[in-house]
Amino acid sequence: MASVFLGINDRTFTYSFTAGRSEFQGTGFRNPMDFTLGPDDLVYIVNRSYESRSDGTRINVFRIGEDKEEYVTEFGSYGEEPGQFIWPMAIALDKDINLYVTDEWTHRITIFNKDGEYLSHWGTHGSGDGELDRPAGITIAEDGTVFVVDSRNNRVQKFTLDGKFLGKFGSAGTANGEFNLPWGICLDKEGNVFVADWRNDRVQSFTNDGKWLATFGRPGTGGDCSIAKEQGGMAYVQVPVGEFNRPTGVCVDDDGDIYIADWLNNRVQVLTAEGRFITEFNGDAGLSSLGIDKIKSNPDMIRQRNGVRDFTPEKVLWAPCAVRVDHRGRVIIADTTRHRFQIYQKNGEPILV
């Protein structure tokens, strides 16, 4: 029986490599919640870690090169003093390469320069204009407008770089333009705002000034093709909208394709600008460069790995929190619970896989 696809699937992605390893300090990550892309292939990563190993709570900087990663530096620490954070959640970069880190516990935005020196912080707890209750995702527009997902206030707020309130949109609810504990945020190249509406299991897009544009997805675990009807020996396959289970991170590439970290479905989905499902990444991780270094220094690990017949559990994504597309067309996924990044290449032309 032949199939007719009602959607268009003309993108191909190929797994490229895996970066990083599990480390509380230095050359690895511990629960990377978010990251932002800087110049020269630099990536700035928010590591959450956990209370009994708060030494793993930090920002670190890596260079994601052509086929391997390289540790650069790290800074920040666990705590409530200036320059510290308790539940760091997301990170963004301004044009001067200053870093803005949200903290869902202290309700503030902490700013570092590119060398990791603490500059300042802003944000006070509350629900009034300019006040924050669990700031999650953050992104900064070309003009320096800072968009902060004000999660427990179920809104997005706009600020100047030094924290002056500019505007807000959104409220609690399930209708278009409303949120339920939103998380991630990004801008497309036109400056439209995309928000991962976490507990509504969907992504919404808005104009730069907060006018609702579209809603993508619905609760569920599906999203791949399903047979809608059969007629005359042909199976007409409908390409449904994506289905999400607590989407966390979102980004849009220059083609307008939307990438969503589908947290509890342990995958990243790709939708067209119109919201049609293109594909999903479930994970293909191999050993990273740093991972190989670690294993080589532990002969017991080599022996153990040699006895394993099925590495599938190690390959797959586990509660990924963030996704970005870099200037090389690489889809970089924060594989949060595996403490690494999985990297795919979006190919300019379809290739035979």
Place this chain on the structure above:
Amino acid sequence: MSDQQISLMAHLLRRAGYGASRDEIEARVAQGYDSVVEELLTPGDDPGIEEDLMYRAYPSYFDKAAIETGQTEWVYRMINNKYQLKEKMSLFWHTILCAGDNKVDNARTTAIQIDKFRDMGMGNFKDLLMMLSTDPAMLYYLDNIESHKTAVNENYGRELLELFSIGVGMDNEFNYTEDDVKACARAFTGWNLAPTIPVFPYGRTPFEFRFDPADHDYGEKTFLGETGNWDGGDIVDIICKQPATARFVARKLYDFFVADEPPVPSWRLSEPRDMDAIKQLEKAYFDSGYEITAMLRVLLNSDFFKDEGVHFAKVKSPADVVIGTMRMVGDHLEPKPGLFFVAMEPKYMGLDLMNPPTVEGWHMGREWINSGSLIDRINFASSMLGNTELPGVKSMINRLMDIGETPSSEQFLDGCLDLLGPMDLADETRGQLTDHLNAGGALKHGTEVEQTEFARRTGETLQMIATTSEFQFS
């Protein structure tokens, strides 16, 4: 509603859960005892907490890199699971079907076993034993991975009989022989684990069960008088139909929920504390086809459970102390920093969750108390109850203010004891506390200054009650 109803409901919620605030106790009394019991016995399939919110705040709970993370998650669930009996059953089975992460060294594998106890703990005992016999943490902990057709390791087979199901003996008779142990162990050869992906470089992967037919002893075995080519499933079938198994489960339930029994190894010679109660539970075991819920239904509705003589007759386990206090003061009812430090408290008091001292588990009852643990128990409870900013303590202060404009010291103390139990104190202790309150002057709360002082004295009184011997009992 009567004091007796409040007292009985508080007893039920302490034993079949980790206690409740006074507001909840009163709401449950209004609901009715029978209805509450039935609700406890029929939990939903959902986790009983908002897991998505928990994982958002604590993403490390997914992989549980360290046992402390698993312990912390479990404590969060204990505090917040709306299905309190279901949650408490996970601890009940953990104290009996013991595996320890100190040997397993894979916290997620160990935690998955606890999850199974939570999910299956009120189900069928046969299903539970089958789960246990294929549980990777248990197979590793009791060396079944080293048990081969040609070289049998008897550790799991022995403990399955001695500590997990039948017990050494009852009514002055032995329940099984050394040959039964050998046959049992042979039946579980080949029940093994798949090779596991090691911890480096991406963190731990949980162990997985694997049956290796080439390593299984398919030969004939005689077990508890029955002969056949038994495998592990047959062994579990034979175990479950033994009267000694009914006695074992009955005494364990009675020990955990009603009143302290001696440790299992002494059961051959020690009669149950209440044989009539045990017989009722044994009957429920067989009548229901080994259903734990059926036994709990009999137990929680029984006169022997409701009897005031067993109220406050059990020494609180460290979990009861810590979780009960947290639920009373209303802290960590949603994710927040600091939970790790709360979650380590049971360990400091002698209950290192997921790390039993031996396969026999913990000696409970009075053995929870020693000079070190007593100090920890008192310090923890009094530090929480003395924090007048915590919502549960604030609620108590408001209730005490409702007694009257200027309650007497006796009224005030009775009010505190009522909210912490309701519980009672020895006359001498009561007298000392009353004297202390009298020395502090009138308990007014008309002005803002008086309210602040009233709150301070409430916290102080609650702290002093937490230091009494009576507070150590559940």
